[in-house]
Amino acid sequence: MSQTETSTSYPTSARNQVKRRHDRGFYDHDTVHRILDSSMLCHVSYAIDGQPYCTPTFFWRQGTKLYWHGSSASRMLRNQSRGERVCLTVAHLDSLVLARCGFNHSADYRAVMAFGTAYLVTDPDEKERAVIAMVDRFFPDRTAGLRQSTTQEIKATSFIAMEIEEASAKIRSKGVADDDEDYALPIYAERIPVRTVLGAPEPCPRLLDGVSRPATLNGYSEGRLLEDALRDAYFLEYPNG
Template sequence: MLSNSARTTIKKSAHKARTDTEILHQIIDESLIAHIAITEESGPVVIPMLAWRVGEKVYVHGANNSRLMRNLGKGNMTCLTFTLFDGWVLARSAFHHSAHYRSAVVFGQFEQIEQRNEKDQLLNHFIEQIAPGRCEDIRLSNNKELDATMLLAISLSEASVKVSSNEVADDDADLDVRAWAGFIPYKTVVGPLKASSTLDEGIEEPDYSPAYAKRWAEL
């Protein structure tokens, strides 16, 4: 069950709110992109970042000299948003056109992961999440690379979720309008793999499709 705080209470379209932690996890795991808010002297800034989940925490990484990482590394309050667009809703009236989507908002403060071994494991976890088994084939990060990278974690203890998947919401008075009504589904397709131009001949193509289930492209 998700937290229930003043910031996570959904007031607009409250019927779209979801409280199941599993839905929150699914949105984060499928999106892997967080839009993160910081406030600077010049004003607010929202920056998209790669983000991944391990248990009840979300992780982001970047260079030590990144303005975003420096800001978040100080423990400043922030907000992360994740959005998955699932399609358009076409109604009989212009007013009721809408969209299907799944979104999550996470509130809190980041903390730094300082210990090299833990940092290495968490960064490798992200690689394994997007390409299972890859860490067995590649050169892993060395100490210099790990020391140049800042890794931050934020708890999922304060989060909200909205899911829009409703039927076309035409007014009764518009049901006689002779216009097609329905949905334009929108799906993200992953793959197939495309080899680098620098790849040596004879290297077998790996299979990363298990990480993406039905989203993996069918040849």
């Protein structure tokens, strides 16, 4: 365990340490995991023969391990199956900040960068758990009531996993922050909150008579923040975090 690592935080190094505005950097598991668990979309960066790529994909966390999936034929999965170094990022935009000068215009945000070595999930038991988790992590207990995936469907889907070796969160939440002398200027400034809010569910028009929305989806109700629904779903599926 490194000098800056504890049992509840990720180690810091030149790779993951926040270089600018150290006060915005966090390395503890609670902060990093909270930001990760509030999202289902990430971006995975990697290089193939010196050419950088960045792929958006759905992901989920189990402990200090991250999983994502895709087509078995995708370039991303074929490359990462060899044990490639990757960087996975997640970001939440919380507000737009309009200041009294262009330099101080900004945004409030929460972001995570996680580093590790990706590997293709080949163990049958781990892959079986991943097939269930890619649905139940977001919609707890849903898989049990679905048509079972066919052998061909499972074969066409691959999973990549990565133990988080290093990670950092960066958070800005201060709103308007002008230079002291600029507050005396007759210039309008404001903070515009940004939220992703769930709309009213739209049932499939081809539902059979008598098929109703299950109570397990109550967390995804109109007016809720998406990140709250995702975080609640995570703890329903993984009550121990």
